[in-house]
Amino acid sequence: DSGVTQTPKHLITATGQRVTLRCSPRSGDLSVYWYQQSLDQGLQFLIQYYNGEERAKGNILERFSAQQFPDLHSELNLSSLELGDSALYFCASSVGQGFGYEQYFGPGTRLTVT
Amino acid sequence: GESVGLHLPTLSVQEGDNSIINCAYSNSASDYFIWYKQESGKGPQFIIDIRSNMDKRQGQRVTVLLNKTVKHLSLQIAATQPGDSAVYFCAETFNYGQNFVFGPGTRLSVLP
Numbered sequence: 001d002s003g004v005t006q007t008p009k010h011l012i013t014a015t016g017q018r019v020t021l022r023c024s025p026r027s028g029d030l031s032v033y034w035y036q037q038s039l040d041q042g043l044q045f046l047i048q049y050y051n052g053e054e055r056a057k058g059n060i061l062e063r064f065s066a067q068q069f070p071d072l073h074s075e076l077n078l079s080s081l082e083l084g085d086s087a088l089y090f091c092a093s094s095v096g097q098g099f100g101y102e103q104y105f106g107p108g109t110r111l112t113v114t
Numbered sequence: 115g116e117s118v119g120l121h122l123p124t125l126s127v128q129e130g131d132n133s134i135i136n137c138a139y140s141n142s143a144s145d146y147f148i149w150y151k152q153e154s155g156k157g158p159q160f161i162i163d164i165r166s167n168m169d170k171r172q173g174q175r176v177t178v179l180l181n182k183t184v185k186h187l188s189l190q191i192a193a194t195q196p197g198d199s200a201v202y203f204c205a206e207t208f209n210y211g212q213n214f215v216f217g218p219g220t221r222l223s224v225l226p
Contacts, residue, residue, distance in 0.1 A: 002157065033214075043158070043203060043216040056212045090157045098211040100146055105157030 003027065004106035006091050012112045018079040021109045025072055025093030031055070032074040033094070033103060034066055038087035049074055050097045081113045122201060124221040133191040137204030137217045142185060144206040149178060149189045152219075153200045161189070161202075191222075199224045 003026035013019055025032050034046040036059075045058035049068035060066075063081075068074045078085060088108045094101035127133045139147070145166045150158035164171045164178045164187075171178050177190040187204050204217040 002159075004157075042218050045214040045216075056214070058214065092157070099207040099214045100211065102160050102163075105159065107155075108157050 002104040002106060004091060004093050004104050006089075006106040006109050008109060009107070010110050010112075012114065013081060014114055015081055015083060017081050017113075018077065019081065019111065021076040021078070021089050021091075021111075023074045023076070023091030023093075023106060025074070025091075026104055029093035029095050029104070030072065031094045031097055031101065031103075032068055032072070033092040034060075034074070034076050035090040035092065035105075036087045037090060037108070038084075041087075043090075046076070055097060056099075078111070083113050086111055086113045122219050122221045124223055126223045126225055127194050128225050129194060129196060131194055133189075133194045133198070133222060135189045135191075135202050135220045135222065137187040137189075137220075139185050139187060139204065139206045139217070141206065141208045141215075142182075144208040146207045146211070147178070147180060147187050148205045149176075149187075150203045150205060150216075151198075151200045152203065158203060194222075194224050196224050196226070198222060 005024045007022045030051045033048045037043045046060040047066050048056040052068050063079050066076045090108045092103040092105045094103045148163040149161040152158045162173045162178050169180050175192045179188045201219045201221050203219045207214050
């Protein structure tokens with residue numbers, strides 16, 4: 001158990017819909033990272049927040065957005081969903097700001113878009 | 115469990131043998147490299163890291179080698195055990211830590 005929690009574990013929704021994925025980092029960690037894992041794209045970094053502020057941005061679509069709240073939990077919002085958005089979404093946390101700090105991954109949320 | 119990359123390259127090794135998993139990276143400006151292990155149904159787990167000013171780093175039963183000349187990274191696992199069966203990913207950072215890219219992954223299968 002990494003100490004990072006993600007909810008829900010599974011999510012099934014239809015194209016065009018909007019969903020919110022939630023992540024609670026390990027106690028004491030200030031950074032939260034979001035990743036997408038799909039069969040065709042592999043593991044891709046989406047976005048990182050540190051202590052409430054966006055710090056790094058990867059291959060995140062404009063239809064996707066995220067935020068980190070004062071209690072340090074984070075939410076990833078996916079809108080206008082397409083079939084290709086079906087994937088595993090992982091959240092990770094670390095104590096420091098950059099990628100040089102060890103990241104601890106949550107168990108993931110499996111999103112299925114039908 | 116979840117299928118992580120149905121068409122990943124697979125390395126099969128006998129229990130007790132040493133394993134070597136290779137990774138080619140693309141960006142000569144990459145400054146930090148990490149190996150992750152992902153078991154079925156779980157998120158990636160940090161194994162070992164290495165900075166670009168080093169060429170070798172050792173952990174418990176694992177060694178990472180970095181060859182910057184040919185942009186190649188390898189993970190060596192000594193005395194491979196059944197619990198080592200998983201998908202292994204290398205990852206690199208560049209652009210002053212603003213970019214973080216995973217490799218495609220290799221599936222390690224440990225044979226009894």
